Amino acid sequence: MTSSRVSVADPALEQLDEAALVDACLSGHADAFDLLVRRHQRHVYQLCYRFVGNHEDASDLSQEVFLRAYRGLRRFRGRASLGTWLYRIGVNVCLNRVSVKTPPTETIGTHEHEDTRAESAPERLLRAERAVRVRAAIARLPRKQRATLILRMYHEMSHQEIAEALGSSVGAVKANFFHALGNLKKLLGPGLAEREGLH
Amino acid sequence: MRHLTAEQLVDALEGAGAPASDAHLRSCDVCRRQLAELEALRAMAADADDVPEPSPLFWDHQSARIHDAVAADGEVRIVWWRPSAWPWLAMPTAAALVLAFALAGVLTSRLTPSPPPPTASAAAPSTATPALTADDASLSLVADLASQMDWDDASEIGVPLHAGAADEAIDNLSAGERRELQRLLQELARPGA
Numbered sequence: 001m002t003s004s005r006v007s008v009a010d011p012a013l014e015q016l017d018e019a020a021l022v023d024a025c026l027s028g029h030a031d032a033f034d035l036l037v038r039r040h041q042r043h044v045y046q047l048c049y050r051f052v053g054n055h056e057d058a059s060d061l062s063q064e065v066f067l068r069a070y071r072g073l074r075r076f077r078g079r080a081s082l083g084t085w086l087y088r089i090g091v092n093v094c095l096n097r098v099s100v101k102t103p104p105t106e107t108i109g110t111h112e113h114e115d116t117r118a119e120s121a122p123e124r125l126l127r128a129e130r131a132v133r134v135r136a137a138i139a140r141l142p143r144k145q146r147a148t149l150i151l152r153m154y155h156e157m158s159h160q161e162i163a164e165a166l167g168s169s170v171g172a173v174k175a176n177f178f179h180a181l182g183n184l185k186k187l188l189g190p191g192l193a194e195r196e197g198l199h
Numbered sequence: 200m201r202h203l204t205a206e207q208l209v210d211a212l213e214g215a216g217a218p219a220s221d222a223h224l225r226s227c228d229v230c231r232r233q234l235a236e237l238e239a240l241r242a243m244a245a246d247a248d249d250v251p252e253p254s255p256l257f258w259d260h261q262s263a264r265i266h267d268a269v270a271a272d273g274e275v276r277i278v279w280w281r282p283s284a285w286p287w288l289a290m291p292t293a294a295a296l297v298l299a300f301a302l303a304g305v306l307t308s309r310l311t312p313s314p315p316p317p318t319a320s321a322a323a324p325s326t327a328t329p330a331l332t333a334d335d336a337s338l339s340l341v342a343d344l345a346s347q348m349d350w351d352d353a354s355e356i357g358v359p360l361h362a363g364a365a366d367e368a369i370d371n372l373s374a375g376e377r378r379e380l381q382r383l384l385q386e387l388a389r390p391g392a
Contacts, residue, residue: 030266
């Protein structure tokens with residue numbers, strides 16, 4: 001039984017900030033949670049996709065993130081932003097899932113949607129091959145390093161926000177980021193590292 | 200010369216290096232090379248990111264699925280053990296728990312065989328722990344009750360719970376704690392208690 005479309009009945013809710021929406025949810029306004037989902041679903045989905053590398057799992061996991069958020073909404077204290085809190089749940093959900101699943105294997109060409117018209121065909125192929133190898137290497141990083149790298153590089157979160165999301169210190173986040181890049185070099189192997197001018 | 204730390208290199212990488220770090224980088228080939236390498240790796244990682252945009256219908260479909268899942272979840276979720284959620288139940292529940300402990304204590308004492316007559320060596324004051332094992336019926340009751348607690352809510356109030364936590368807690372009781380627990384259970388089991 002799936003609703004065809006979720007519409008927010010009360011337009012006044014649209015004007016509320018996140019803290020007020022959370023309060024509204026806790027007071028029993030189901031519409032308020034729908035609105036929060038809409039505001040954050042893209043970022044949560046993208047986070048999940050970066051961990052699992054395919055649409056189906058990313059879709060399931062992002063649904064689970066919101067379900068957990070709903071269950072734990074009483075515990076949201078507003079110290080961090082709701083987005084950071086959702087990322088925290090998302091990272092936990094994703095790391096739990098990927099730890100029991102084999103990292104996805106990709107074939108070259110599955111992710112080519114960027115505008116690469118300026119590149120020659122061999123350049124495009126090389127770039128795609130490198131991207132696949134880098135993604136595979138990121139998938140093999142230790143959990144916190146991987147989460148730190150994804151949040152910092154692709155979600156442009158500050159070190160402070162990442163520290164809040166991962167429950168660690170800013171210093172630990174910076175150290176994890178540094179080691180993530182170092183391990184990436186090792187995982188990519190000497191061939192690619194040399195080609196890219198890394199010694 | 201001391202080279203830059205991981206933290207200082209990351210700050211420099213992100214253009215937030217302290218003046219002292221910048222000065223060090225101007226004079227240190229090793230750190231400069233390391234920074235250049237980090238920059239190249241970061242660029243490579245940035246270039247590898249690729250999240251295809253799902254179909255435009257996906258977002259509506261997903262929010263509808265979440266809406267339904269939340270609605271279904273909300274209907275069945277009851278945090279039964281939290282006193283604030285069930286104020287009118289708090290006292291009867293507490294009384295029922297006490298009664299359950301008392302019954303379990305009576306059963307335990309009846310099922311335990313009578314001790315043999317004291318011997319010369321047994322007549323001496325003993326410091327041995329009274330028999331109270333982890334499979335004791337009254338302790339099983341404790342474990343059963345604990346196993347029904349909501350994990351999320353327990354962690355919220357600072358109780359670290361995991362599968363088998365109650366069993367572990369019982370196993371980890373010291374001799375003194377076991378004696379005290381048994382004394383309490385026996386006290387509850389006494390007629391008129």
